[in-house]
Amino acid sequence: MLHDYHTHTNYSDGDLMHRMLAAAENSELDAIGIADHCNVSDREIMKEKKHSLGFNLDMTYKRRRKAINRLKDDYDVTVFDAVEIDYHPADEDAIEAFMADAGFDYIVGSVHFIDDVNVHYIEHFEALSEQQRKDAVDQYFDMLVTMIESEIVDIAAHMDVFERNPALRGFATDQHYGAVADALADSKTVPEINAGRLLDEYGQPHPSDPFFEALMEHDIDFTFGTDSHTPEQLANRIPALQQVFEDRGVSPVTLDAVV
Ligand SMILES: [Zn+2]
Ligand SMILES: [Zn+2]
Numbered sequence: 001m002l003h004d005y006h007t008h009t010n011y012s013d014g015d016l017m018h019r020m021l022a023a024a025e026n027s028e029l030d031a032i033g034i035a036d037h038c039n040v041s042d043r044e045i046m047k048e049k050k051h052s053l054g055f056n057l058d059m060t061y062k063r064r065r066k067a068i069n070r071l072k073d074d075y076d077v078t079v080f081d082a083v084e085i086d087y088h089p090a091d092e093d094a095i096e097a098f099m100a101d102a103g104f105d106y107i108v109g110s111v112h113f114i115d116d117v118n119v120h121y122i123e124h125f126e127a128l129s130e131q132q133r134k135d136a137v138d139q140y141f142d143m144l145v146t147m148i149e150s151e152i153v154d155i156a157a158h159m160d161v162f163e164r165n166p167a168l169r170g171f172a173t174d175q176h177y178g179a180v181a182d183a184l185a186d187s188k189t190v191p192e193i194n195a196g197r198l199l200d201e202y203g204q205p206h207p208s209d210p211f212f213e214a215l216m217e218h219d220i221d222f223t224f225g226t227d228s229h230t231p232e233q234l235a236n237r238i239p240a241l242q243q244v245f246e247d248r249g250v251s252p253v254t255l256d257a258v259v
Contacts, residue, residue: 002242003254005033005082005155006108006192006225007234011064012036012055012084014229021075023231027238031078034068035108039086040098045116046086057083061102080105084157086112087147095152106255108225109153109189111143112161125167137162137171141179148183154255155223156184158194158206177214185218190253195241196227205244212248224252 004024008014014036024032038057039050050056057064065081072079083102085095087109099107114136117124125133140162148156159180162168184191194206207215224245226237245252 001030001254002028002238002252003031003033003078003080003224004029004226004228004234004238005080005106005223005255006035006084006157006194006227007032008036008084008227008229009034009064011057011060012038013053015231017064017067018071018074019231020228020234021071021077021079023234024077024079025075027234028242029077029238031080033080033082033106033108034064035082035084036064037086038083038098040094041086041088041091042094043088043090043116046088046091046113049116058098058102061104082106082108084108084110085153086110087143087153088113089143089146092150092152099152106154107152108155108157108192109147110157110161111140111147114140114162119162119165119168122165122167125165128167133168134171137168137176141172141176145179145183148180148187148189151188153189155225156189156191157225158196158227159191160206160208160211161194161196163204163206163208164197164202172208172211174210174214177211180211181215181218181220184215184220190221190223190255191215192223192225193241193244193248193252194225194227195237195244198240198244199236205241216250221253222250223255
């Protein structure tokens, strides 16, 4: 059973849903989880960011659910109605209230922002001193551990996503990894191995090799997440990510088995 729990459609920043489902049907996947971006923070700065990006799954998830229900029988693949929620400790109450209402099949949780700046923003972090960048990575891990301990999400996404940013790369330490491993060992939240930049400039899965090794000391399980936004990415990343699992000597788990 191969389930990809982390893909996107045009309900956030991905391709049309029917194109993603057709690609899933033509792949080795038994199930595809549509986990579009969603931010439900009521902090002003995040509301502005959300509106300028145009990701409004908190407003459109019911429409998306209708689309999923209409389309899913046309494709020979199981479809999950999921979400990739932006996590910040200050937003926990808002996230829990929204999730209780929305009733998604499962929740992928992501720390995408440090000091409310997206971790992918190279120029911003490049302009910081080395100490400030170290502090930023510390802060990232603090939020990640808090998210895992809260058990507010089912899957912890791309746990070293800041490594994609050359200005933040290389600041993660064994202490960071150990803290995440300890938190995961006691949590219902499961991490994924994520292929979001596996075939791009960064060229590594999340978590990186040393992070993965630290997690394996606690026998942590991983779900399979290509983080695909296009049919082409889905087709290319599935075999590449399967190879990562094989090289690392682990098998992806399905959520039923772990939640
Ligand atoms: Zn993400
Ligand atoms: Zn994603």
